[in-house]
Amino acid sequence: MNRPPFQISRRSFLHKSTLLAAASGLPLWYLEREADAQSADAKPPGPNDRPGIALIGCGGQGQGDAGNASRFADIVAVCDVDDRHASAAVQKFSKDGKTVAKYSDFRKLLERDDIHAIVQATPDHWHTLINIAAARAKKDVYGEKPLTLTIAEGRHVINAVRNNHVIFQTGTQQRSSRSFRLACELVRNNRLGQLQEVHVFVPAGIRGGPFQSVPVPAGFDYQFWLGQAPEAEYFTERCHANFRWWFDYSGGPVTDWGAHHNDIARWAIGLDGPVAVEGQITLPALPNGYTTPGEFAATLTWANGVKQYVRTTPDDSPYGAVINENGQRNGVKFIGPNGWIWVNRDGISASDKELLKTPLPADATRLVVSNDHMRNFFDSVRSRKDPVAPVEAGHRSASIGHLIIIALRTGLALTWDPVREQFTGAGADTANGMLARPMRAPYNYDFVG
Numbered sequence: 001m002n003r004p005p006f007q008i009s010r011r012s013f014l015h016k017s018t019l020l021a022a023a024s025g026l027p028l029w030y031l032e033r034e035a036d037a038q039s040a041d042a043k044p045p046g047p048n049d050r051p052g053i054a055l056i057g058c059g060g061q062g063q064g065d066a067g068n069a070s071r072f073a074d075i076v077a078v079c080d081v082d083d084r085h086a087s088a089a090v091q092k093f094s095k096d097g098k099t100v101a102k103y104s105d106f107r108k109l110l111e112r113d114d115i116h117a118i119v120q121a122t123p124d125h126w127h128t129l130i131n132i133a134a135a136r137a138k139k140d141v142y143g144e145k146p147l148t149l150t151i152a153e154g155r156h157v158i159n160a161v162r163n164n165h166v167i168f169q170t171g172t173q174q175r176s177s178r179s180f181r182l183a184c185e186l187v188r189n190n191r192l193g194q195l196q197e198v199h200v201f202v203p204a205g206i207r208g209g210p211f212q213s214v215p216v217p218a219g220f221d222y223q224f225w226l227g228q229a230p231e232a233e234y235f236t237e238r239c240h241a242n243f244r245w246w247f248d249y250s251g252g253p254v255t256d257w258g259a260h261h262n263d264i265a266r267w268a269i270g271l272d273g274p275v276a277v278e279g280q281i282t283l284p285a286l287p288n289g290y291t292t293p294g295e296f297a298a299t300l301t302w303a304n305g306v307k308q309y310v311r312t313t314p315d316d317s318p319y320g321a322v323i324n325e326n327g328q329r330n331g332v333k334f335i336g337p338n339g340w341i342w343v344n345r346d347g348i349s350a351s352d353k354e355l356l357k358t359p360l361p362a363d364a365t366r367l368v369v370s371n372d373h374m375r376n377f378f379d380s381v382r383s384r385k386d387p388v389a390p391v392e393a394g395h396r397s398a399s400i401g402h403l404i405i406i407a408l409r410t411g412l413a414l415t416w417d418p419v420r421e422q423f424t425g426a427g428a429d430t431a432n433g434m435l436a437r438p439m440r441a442p443y444n445y446d447f448v449g
């Protein structure tokens with residue numbers, strides 16, 4: 001490779017360490033720890049450097065994210081278990097006579113020394129293992145939301161990121177929007193008085209089925225795609241974008257848009273997690289089809305007494321109350337004694353314009369300023385300081401969706417301890433049994449070392 005690596009190669013260092021261990025009698029673990037420390041101290045890219053990056057998961061979002069990242073970095077490799085998607089990405093990102101390298105196994109791609117960071121946009125059930133492998137290979141990560149498939153996975157990812165001193169940005173890009181940040185800062189600073197209610201509205205899930213079993217297309221490694229999820233008949237409707245409507249790979253409307261809006265709710269509330277959760281599936285999935293619900297309604301209680309209502313709002317839903325003057329139903333509404341603030345990707349509005357217009361005092365609590373989520377990631381890659389949506393934020397916000405899913409699937413009203421990250425009280429045994437899932441071999445934590 002012509003490009004000078006931005007990091008000392010851990011692999012080559014480890015190779016030298018093994019030889020040194022043999023020659024000096026020093027234990028390998030000791031030299032490995034030194035390799036880790038040296039990698040952690042490696043020189044970050046300078047202001048004019050363009051780090052080498054790789055895309056893992058070349059579907060719709062991945063190609064979008066990588067295109068976005070290419071404003072700041074050079075894409076040197078792509079990886080997908082579906083060769084058609086990988087090839088499309090190679091075609092899209094090869095330029096100036098330089099062909100982007102193509103991989104089907106992310107572990108091989110992560111061995112490259114010319115890759116400083118990865119952009120990860122696989123389906124949710126693959127996020128954790130790939131993020132862990134990338135962190136261990138000392139790659140910074142822009143990782144799509146929701147951070148995880150289960151609550152238990154979150155701690156594994158956090159440990160990998162922190163122990164390896166890599167930068168991690170969760171793909172909850174609403175944190176890099178002025179409207180969402182303003183709403184959260186106003187709420188944090190009690191512009192509405194003591195916050196009472198948060199209403200999160202997400203689009204309904206798609207219902208479908210029963211589906212027809214068909215042969216797996218050539219060039220698609222379906223077993224690799226299934227990964228940790230249980231063995232299952234191949235349907236076109238199982239994979240590629242439709243994965244989000246199956247509990248085995250995702251959480252339907254709860255964790256799709258929910259990952260964004262619950263993140264905003266939590267950013268405004270400013271606490272790690274709720275203390276209680278309950279909910280109902282109000283429009284179940286169709287038999288023998290997608291498994292996530294069409295509609296749901298859930299209530300979370302926070303330690304400060306705030307009630308958070310999370311629900312789907314299709315046009316014909318009894319829960320689809322018109323919630324702002326434009327009748328918008330996808331967004332977040334904060335309510336307190338002084339009125340309400342409504343925010344979504346179209347903008348921000350309030351029950352009284354003065355709630356927005358009056359400046360916050362100089363000593364007000366301020367949130368991290370980012371107006372471009374990808375730029376914020378690459379700024380962090382350079383500064384080695386956390387971005388606006390670090391791994392812990394990704395974990396805590398994804399956990400809200402996972403808590404709701406456990407409540408919906410068990411039908412239980414549950415009490416949650418956000419410090420211990422355990423359910424307590426009635427139903428706790430059942431619910432705690434759903435914090436992790438069995439991972440189908442070989443696609444468990446051993447798969448990534």
Ligand SMILES: NC(=O)c1ccc[n+]([C@@H]2O[C@H](COP(=O)([O-])OP(=O)(O)OC[C@H]3O[C@@H](n4cnc5c(N)ncnc54)[C@H](O)[C@@H]3O)[C@@H](O)[C@H]2O)c1
Nearest residue numbers: 057058059060061080081082085121122124144145240241
């Ligand atoms: N931030 C946002 O606004 C936003 C928007 C859409 C999607 N997303 C997230 O992005 C992710 C991808 O969503 P999508 O709609 O692009 O899905 P998709 O199915 O179109 O793309 C996923 C790709 O990952 C590939 N893949 C699966 N397992 C892999 C593995 N082990 N190694 C390499 N590649 C693998 C698939 O073959 C597919 O090409 C999801 O987690 C989703 O929640 C985020």
